[in-house]
Amino acid sequence: MLVLTRKKDQSIMIDGNIEVVILDVSGETVKVGIRAPREISIYRQELYEAIRDENIKAARSGRGIPEKLKQFVTEEDNGSEKG
Numbered sequence: 001m002l003v004l005t006r007k008k009d010q011s012i013m014i015d016g017n018i019e020v021v022i023l024d025v026s027g028e029t030v031k032v033g034i035r036a037p038r039e040i041s042i043y044r045q046e047l048y049e050a051i052r053d054e055n056i057k058a059a060r061s062g063r064g065i066p067e068k069l070k071q072f073v074t075e076e077d078n079g080s081e082k083g
Contacts, residue, residue: 004012011021014058017037034042043051 006012006026008022011019013019019035019038021033021035022030023033036042051055
């Protein structure tokens with residue numbers, strides 16, 4: 001993990017097209033702004049995990065999943081590809 005120190009109104013560039021800006025710092029709360037191309041999905045971690053878990057649950061149920069893809073979702077690997 002890369003750890004950087006930033007102050008209000010300072011930013012971090014990622015891969016030349018994603019900018020993370022520190023908008024405000026108040027106590028233990030930091031307000032962050034993100035500028036990124038529309039095709040890049042950005043989620044809070046807890047929301048990302050909820051979406052991932054629902055996708056795994058749907059894949060395990062087999063609804064709408066082609067038979068060829070079912071082999072890649074197992075209880076043991078929590079949805080990671082076998083390989």
